[in-house]
Amino acid sequence: MPRLDPVALARLGSLPLKARVIVEGALSGLHRARLHGSSVEFAEHKEYSPGDELRHVDWRAYAKLDRYYVKQYEQESQLTVFVVLDGSGSMRFAGAGISKLEYAGLCLAALAYLVVQQQDKIGLLVFGGPGGDILVPARARTSHLTDVLGVIDGAIAGDSGDDGSPAAALDRVGELARRKRALVVLASDLFDPDDRTVAALRRLRAQRHDVAVLHILAPEERSFPYEGLTLFEALESDHRLLANPAAIRKDYLDRMDGFLRRVSDELTAAGVEYHLCPTDRAVEDTLLELLATRQRLQLSGARR
């Protein structure tokens, strides 16, 4: 199936439409797209009948009773998903395609659409914007989706704010979720000025939340394709730098690779799902990767 080019997708119109196109258009044909939490619980045994999945046959019971029984699971009543959007200035870097903020917004909007469709709760926190953090509490109503998408759309369309830290926003999500287990999805470039983001994600994991990170980067940030004398201007401050890109390319790429490797290693070690998302990649691919990972985790949790 052809993938949707993020640039073409961005031209489609309103964000709810884009989310719908992604979920219903691109994802529906693959298989039943569903976002799983990791917490499924064993309910009871049922005698096997043709049509039941063989993988659910309880072989221990068969050994004891010489009859086939199938395990039946009960999912936790309702999944709560918190999406956290980095609206800081650095996310407004676009390169040749759409900006990182737009890409992150598309990903999270499609995710919210999917969550609401399966009647789970969706909450939103946007940090780093000009007006400070914006919180949309977790709800499962269809009308709530409009609020979530409206806030995301506003964050994309608004001005750039300060260089906010994801750590405070993540801590706030942890407080909101309280003891209710939730799935927290952070979309950010992780250019964290105070370097406390990983610690905050680790704290969320300690509270038994499922955490996934969509690390949004523009291709230009990974390849540094500039030539000739160039004046680089910061997006979040007044810093400017006149340099010959050829002279500093190797050193920059080494630093960027080191950064990506360090973030990936630290997040994986903390039990956080890590997804590197270049902005020239199809949004549905990113979502599929996220959903597939969640499904895999759910299955491995069920076997346990």
Added chain:
Amino acid sequence: MSFLAPLLLLGLAGLLVPIAIHLIGRRRAKVVRFAALEFLIATRRRTARRFQLRERLLLLVRVLLCVALPLAVAKPFTSCASRGPLVARGPQAAVLIVDDSFTAGYRLDGRTLLGRAVDEAARLLTQLGPEAEVAVVRASEGAVHPTELSREHLRLRDQLADLSPTARPADLDRALARAAQLLSGSNHARRTIYLLSPLTTAALRGADPPWGADGPTLEVLDIRNGAALPNLAVVGLRVEPDPGAGSRGIAAVAEIANHSLLPAAGVTVNLKVAGQIIARGQVDLAPGETKHKRFLATLPPGRRSAEVAVELPTDALPADDRRHAMAQLRDEVRVLLVDGDPHAARHDDELFYVEAALRPGDRAEAGTVVTKITPDELDDAELEQHDVVVLANVAALPADPVARLAAWVTAGGGLLVAPGDRVDPAAYERTMLPLLPQSLRDPIDTAWGAAPDERAARALHLTKWEADHPIFAPFARDAPGLSDARFTKIVLLGPTTDTDDRKVLARFTNGAAALVEARKGDGRLLLYASTLDRDWNDLPIHPGYLPLIQESVRHLARRRVEGAAAAMLVGQGTSLPTLDLRKLEVRGPEHTGAVFEGARIEGRRAVRFTGTDAPGIYRVIGTDRTGATRDRDELEFAVNLDPRGSDLSPAPANLIPGAGAGVETRSRPSERRVELWHALAAALLVLLLVESVLIQRAR
């Protein structure tokens, strides 16, 4: 600096171009809003300084490029005074005369004159071009000269590079003659002699130019560049035995010259004997003055010869600050005493006083080896083993021994004959005449018939001796040690007409001859008219007896070895006696030397050694018939530099050849234009290269 095309310097305005480009380039930099600026800033901190430096360097290189280009095309040039002759490139014949005498080892401003000459010669070779036929002629005395001109300039350059100062003085006249001869065989119309020399007085000996009116052009290059070349030198050294300084005493007289226009005060002069400094003195020299410095010294114990050197502090010309000589003590004289009147009581023996005089105290270092025999033993005596034979009161010998003695004397022996009571003049007249300078007559006794108190008054005394003769050298003209001696009986001598080889060395107060010398072949005869003991006179108990006997014996002693000339100069040959040796090896300084053996020495009485190419001591090692090899100290000799080369004063203009018609001499400085655009073009290329490298590294 001037320019051939100064208008093209307007292009210098182009240097504004790179500056403008640099400044505009900064303003026209692309602007990129970038998220990961922190990464860039961290990177930039490390590379910023390097980047800035490279940018500024690049700007500088480009500015220089823009300056160098118009400068180069404007063809700049400068003028400089050139000492060297103007050299035309192209087909021609040329001879480069390079002074490689020891004088050329003079260091001027840290470089030797030869080094300057070689550099100039190499420059001339380049300017002459590959079509020129050239020869390099060395100006040192005795140098081997080339036989033809050559176009192999690489080989000529090697020749020049291999040149080093020799130990010989310069002989420019000979070199010029050879150069003219080489050029006379050339068909080229342009023929030039380039003379590169300090042009000292000693090097030019005033010979007429060896060419006629159609001779070659002579270009003279004074490599001293008009500078004065002050020089202190040891120009002479004479060493001889000096008994006054002991039995091993020597006197060394050094000749020190100040070839300078300034006085030299307190010049230290060191005397070295056998490699050790044993005396030091100081000498003050006026400009151009030569002084003698005399040292007394002794040879090391057990040595009868030793190397002696006199040294001055090293100056700009070290080669002549040292001079060598061999100190040779007199050889031991082997004396055969024939006792004609032996006595058991020693003091009555005819030879008691002679023996005591020849070996005072019987000391080994007396310089004589004495053998005493009777006339009967004379037949068995090996005369060849002796230098002097003394016949003391020996009765007339038979004809055979007389003939043997006569032949021995003719071959170089020395014979002293003294009469006594056993001597019969008539018998001597019959057989002994070949051994006498003059025939004998009957003796006279001055005391005969005289009263005892008159005997002393009637006694004869020695007088009128030849004070200049070596025998009487130790005595003053009125030496009381001789003149006080009383002679009561003497033998008279017969008349003779043979006056050429006969000489009366001393007479008695009555006019009778007291001591007569005659030459016989290579030997000498000496006839004493009284006894050698106290029978006829009391001379033996006077102080003059001992030196008279010793000097007589030494005078008579034939020269067993004629040592090499004391004042040999580098390049001179010497004749060495073979001494019946099987092999003779000469070892000189700086690996010089020669070996004489086989056909080169067999049957020869002397060999000629000419390899004296370095100053210093030349040892001689001989191998006799038995195969025994040892140093022949008596044959060692010293070789020194020709003192004429130490005078570096410039030659007068009239000595420089080339005054004849058709010959042009040019040694004046000339103005020469040096074009600089080649260097600027090279700089342009280098700058372009540097710019490329900088740009490449910036990528």
